[in-house]
Amino acid sequence: MGVWRSLNKSELVAALLLIGVGVFVLMHAWDWPYLTADGPGPGFFPLWIGICIIALAALLVVLQVVHTINQGAVSATNWAGAGRVLGGWSGLMLCIALLQPAGFVVSFLLLVMILVMAVFRRTFLSALIVGVSASAGFWVLFVKLLRVQLPAGPWGF
Incomplete structure:
Protein backbone atom coordinates (compact mmCIF):
# COMPACT_ATOMS: atom_id res chain seq x y z
CA MET A 1 0.00 0.00 0.00
CA GLY A 2 2.96 2.32 0.57
CA VAL A 3 3.85 2.31 -3.12
CA TRP A 4 0.40 3.57 -4.07
CA ARG A 5 0.57 6.41 -1.55
CA SER A 6 3.90 7.68 -2.82
CA LEU A 7 2.89 7.74 -6.50
CA ASN A 8 2.63 11.07 -8.28
CA LYS A 9 -1.12 11.71 -8.18
CA SER A 10 -1.10 14.11 -11.12
CA GLU A 11 0.49 11.45 -13.35
CA LEU A 12 -2.14 8.92 -12.30
CA VAL A 13 -5.01 11.34 -12.85
CA ALA A 14 -3.63 12.23 -16.28
CA ALA A 15 -3.31 8.55 -17.17
CA LEU A 16 -6.87 7.81 -16.03
CA LEU A 17 -8.22 10.75 -18.00
CA LEU A 18 -6.34 9.58 -21.08
CA ILE A 19 -7.71 6.07 -20.64
CA GLY A 20 -11.18 7.63 -20.50
CA VAL A 21 -10.50 9.56 -23.71
CA GLY A 22 -9.24 6.38 -25.37
CA VAL A 23 -12.34 4.44 -24.33
CA PHE A 24 -14.54 7.28 -25.61
CA VAL A 25 -12.75 7.23 -28.98
CA LEU A 26 -13.03 3.43 -29.15
CA MET A 27 -16.75 3.50 -28.37
CA HIS A 28 -17.41 5.91 -31.23
CA ALA A 29 -15.03 4.19 -33.64
CA TRP A 30 -16.77 0.89 -32.99
CA ASP A 31 -19.95 2.20 -34.66
CA TRP A 32 -18.17 3.01 -37.93
CA PRO A 33 -17.11 0.49 -40.58
CA TYR A 34 -13.56 -0.74 -40.04
CA LEU A 35 -13.01 -1.69 -43.68
CA THR A 36 -14.80 -0.80 -46.90
CA ALA A 37 -14.48 -2.14 -50.43
CA ASP A 38 -11.95 0.63 -51.13
CA GLY A 39 -9.75 -0.08 -48.11
CA PRO A 40 -9.72 1.24 -44.55
CA GLY A 41 -13.08 2.65 -43.52
CA PRO A 42 -13.92 5.65 -41.33
CA GLY A 43 -13.53 3.55 -38.17
CA PHE A 44 -10.01 2.30 -38.94
CA PHE A 45 -7.97 5.32 -37.84
CA PRO A 46 -10.05 6.24 -34.74
CA LEU A 47 -10.01 2.62 -33.56
CA TRP A 48 -6.22 2.43 -33.64
CA ILE A 49 -5.84 5.91 -32.15
CA GLY A 50 -8.08 4.86 -29.25
CA ILE A 51 -6.07 1.67 -28.74
CA CYS A 52 -2.80 3.63 -28.78
CA ILE A 53 -4.11 6.22 -26.31
CA ILE A 54 -5.21 3.49 -23.89
CA ALA A 55 -1.94 1.55 -24.26
CA LEU A 56 0.25 4.61 -23.74
CA ALA A 57 -1.79 5.77 -20.74
CA ALA A 58 -1.49 2.29 -19.21
CA LEU A 59 2.25 2.43 -19.88
CA LEU A 60 2.36 5.76 -18.03
CA VAL A 61 0.82 4.08 -14.97
CA VAL A 62 3.23 1.13 -15.17
CA LEU A 63 6.26 3.41 -15.53
CA GLN A 64 5.10 5.50 -12.55
CA VAL A 65 4.77 2.38 -10.39
CA VAL A 66 8.15 1.00 -11.49
CA HIS A 67 9.84 4.37 -10.93
CA THR A 68 8.30 4.68 -7.46
CA ILE A 69 9.32 1.15 -6.50
CA ASN A 70 12.90 1.69 -7.70
CA GLN A 71 13.38 5.20 -6.34
CA GLY A 72 11.26 5.01 -3.22
CA ALA A 73 9.83 8.48 -3.73
CA VAL A 74 8.32 10.39 -6.57
CA SER A 75 9.29 13.83 -7.75
CA ALA A 76 6.91 16.70 -7.16
CA THR A 77 4.65 17.96 -9.91
Whole structure:
Protein backbone atom coordinates (compact mmCIF):
# COMPACT_ATOMS: atom_id res chain seq x y z
CA MET A 1 0.00 0.00 0.00
CA GLY A 2 2.96 2.32 0.57
CA VAL A 3 3.85 2.31 -3.12
CA TRP A 4 0.40 3.57 -4.07
CA ARG A 5 0.57 6.41 -1.55
CA SER A 6 3.90 7.68 -2.82
CA LEU A 7 2.89 7.74 -6.50
CA ASN A 8 2.63 11.07 -8.28
CA LYS A 9 -1.12 11.71 -8.18
CA SER A 10 -1.10 14.11 -11.12
CA GLU A 11 0.49 11.45 -13.35
CA LEU A 12 -2.14 8.92 -12.30
CA VAL A 13 -5.01 11.34 -12.85
CA ALA A 14 -3.63 12.23 -16.28
CA ALA A 15 -3.31 8.55 -17.17
CA LEU A 16 -6.87 7.81 -16.03
CA LEU A 17 -8.22 10.75 -18.00
CA LEU A 18 -6.34 9.58 -21.08
CA ILE A 19 -7.71 6.07 -20.64
CA GLY A 20 -11.18 7.63 -20.50
CA VAL A 21 -10.50 9.56 -23.71
CA GLY A 22 -9.24 6.38 -25.37
CA VAL A 23 -12.34 4.44 -24.33
CA PHE A 24 -14.54 7.28 -25.61
CA VAL A 25 -12.75 7.23 -28.98
CA LEU A 26 -13.03 3.43 -29.15
CA MET A 27 -16.75 3.50 -28.37
CA HIS A 28 -17.41 5.91 -31.23
CA ALA A 29 -15.03 4.19 -33.64
CA TRP A 30 -16.77 0.89 -32.99
CA ASP A 31 -19.95 2.20 -34.66
CA TRP A 32 -18.17 3.01 -37.93
CA PRO A 33 -17.11 0.49 -40.58
CA TYR A 34 -13.56 -0.74 -40.04
CA LEU A 35 -13.01 -1.69 -43.68
CA THR A 36 -14.80 -0.80 -46.90
CA ALA A 37 -14.48 -2.14 -50.43
CA ASP A 38 -11.95 0.63 -51.13
CA GLY A 39 -9.75 -0.08 -48.11
CA PRO A 40 -9.72 1.24 -44.55
CA GLY A 41 -13.08 2.65 -43.52
CA PRO A 42 -13.92 5.65 -41.33
CA GLY A 43 -13.53 3.55 -38.17
CA PHE A 44 -10.01 2.30 -38.94
CA PHE A 45 -7.97 5.32 -37.84
CA PRO A 46 -10.05 6.24 -34.74
CA LEU A 47 -10.01 2.62 -33.56
CA TRP A 48 -6.22 2.43 -33.64
CA ILE A 49 -5.84 5.91 -32.15
CA GLY A 50 -8.08 4.86 -29.25
CA ILE A 51 -6.07 1.67 -28.74
CA CYS A 52 -2.80 3.63 -28.78
CA ILE A 53 -4.11 6.22 -26.31
CA ILE A 54 -5.21 3.49 -23.89
CA ALA A 55 -1.94 1.55 -24.26
CA LEU A 56 0.25 4.61 -23.74
CA ALA A 57 -1.79 5.77 -20.74
CA ALA A 58 -1.49 2.29 -19.21
CA LEU A 59 2.25 2.43 -19.88
CA LEU A 60 2.36 5.76 -18.03
CA VAL A 61 0.82 4.08 -14.97
CA VAL A 62 3.23 1.13 -15.17
CA LEU A 63 6.26 3.41 -15.53
CA GLN A 64 5.10 5.50 -12.55
CA VAL A 65 4.77 2.38 -10.39
CA VAL A 66 8.15 1.00 -11.49
CA HIS A 67 9.84 4.37 -10.93
CA THR A 68 8.30 4.68 -7.46
CA ILE A 69 9.32 1.15 -6.50
CA ASN A 70 12.90 1.69 -7.70
CA GLN A 71 13.38 5.20 -6.34
CA GLY A 72 11.26 5.01 -3.22
CA ALA A 73 9.83 8.48 -3.73
CA VAL A 74 8.32 10.39 -6.57
CA SER A 75 9.29 13.83 -7.75
CA ALA A 76 6.91 16.70 -7.16
CA THR A 77 4.65 17.96 -9.91
CA ASN A 78 6.23 20.66 -12.06
CA TRP A 79 3.50 23.28 -11.91
CA ALA A 80 5.30 25.66 -14.28
CA GLY A 81 5.28 22.92 -16.90
CA ALA A 82 1.65 22.16 -16.11
CA GLY A 83 0.73 25.74 -17.03
CA ARG A 84 2.41 25.31 -20.39
CA VAL A 85 0.51 22.09 -20.99
CA LEU A 86 -2.74 23.80 -19.99
CA GLY A 87 -1.96 26.56 -22.49
CA GLY A 88 -1.47 23.98 -25.23
CA TRP A 89 -4.71 22.19 -24.38
CA SER A 90 -6.57 25.50 -24.25
CA GLY A 91 -5.26 26.36 -27.70
CA LEU A 92 -6.41 23.00 -29.03
CA MET A 93 -9.89 23.44 -27.54
CA LEU A 94 -10.11 26.94 -29.04
CA CYS A 95 -9.04 25.57 -32.43
CA ILE A 96 -11.74 22.90 -32.30
CA ALA A 97 -14.39 25.40 -31.23
CA LEU A 98 -13.49 27.84 -34.02
CA LEU A 99 -13.08 25.24 -36.77
CA GLN A 100 -16.60 25.55 -38.19
CA PRO A 101 -17.34 29.25 -37.64
CA ALA A 102 -13.88 30.62 -38.54
CA GLY A 103 -12.56 27.92 -40.86
CA PHE A 104 -9.47 25.74 -40.76
CA VAL A 105 -6.92 28.37 -41.72
CA VAL A 106 -7.88 30.85 -38.99
CA SER A 107 -8.36 28.23 -36.26
CA PHE A 108 -5.06 26.53 -37.15
CA LEU A 109 -3.30 29.91 -37.20
CA LEU A 110 -4.53 30.62 -33.67
CA LEU A 111 -3.58 27.12 -32.50
CA VAL A 112 -0.02 27.44 -33.78
CA MET A 113 0.34 30.93 -32.32
CA ILE A 114 -0.90 29.79 -28.91
CA LEU A 115 1.42 26.77 -28.96
CA VAL A 116 4.42 28.88 -29.93
CA MET A 117 3.70 31.49 -27.24
CA ALA A 118 2.40 29.25 -24.42
CA VAL A 119 4.45 26.10 -24.83
CA PHE A 120 7.66 27.34 -26.43
CA ARG A 121 7.61 30.81 -24.76
CA ARG A 122 8.40 32.80 -27.91
CA THR A 123 7.41 36.36 -28.79
CA PHE A 124 4.16 37.37 -30.45
CA LEU A 125 6.00 38.27 -33.66
CA SER A 126 7.69 34.89 -33.96
CA ALA A 127 4.38 33.18 -33.15
CA LEU A 128 2.67 35.21 -35.86
CA ILE A 129 5.35 34.36 -38.44
CA VAL A 130 5.25 30.63 -37.61
CA GLY A 131 1.43 30.62 -37.47
CA VAL A 132 0.96 32.36 -40.81
CA SER A 133 3.61 30.17 -42.44
CA ALA A 134 2.16 26.94 -41.07
CA SER A 135 -1.43 27.88 -41.94
CA ALA A 136 -0.49 28.95 -45.45
CA GLY A 137 1.60 25.82 -45.92
CA PHE A 138 -1.21 23.54 -44.76
CA TRP A 139 -3.72 25.38 -46.96
CA VAL A 140 -1.53 25.08 -50.06
CA LEU A 141 -0.72 21.43 -49.35
CA PHE A 142 -4.21 20.20 -48.59
CA VAL A 143 -6.54 22.53 -50.51
CA LYS A 144 -4.48 23.27 -53.60
CA LEU A 145 -2.20 20.27 -54.06
CA LEU A 146 -4.18 17.39 -52.53
CA ARG A 147 -7.62 18.92 -53.18
CA VAL A 148 -8.87 18.13 -49.68
CA GLN A 149 -11.89 20.16 -48.68
CA LEU A 150 -11.17 21.87 -45.36
CA PRO A 151 -13.75 23.87 -43.40
CA ALA A 152 -13.86 27.38 -44.85
CA GLY A 153 -14.63 30.43 -42.78
CA PRO A 154 -16.64 33.50 -43.72
CA TRP A 155 -13.64 34.83 -45.65
CA GLY A 156 -13.65 31.88 -48.07
CA PHE A 157 -10.52 30.15 -46.79
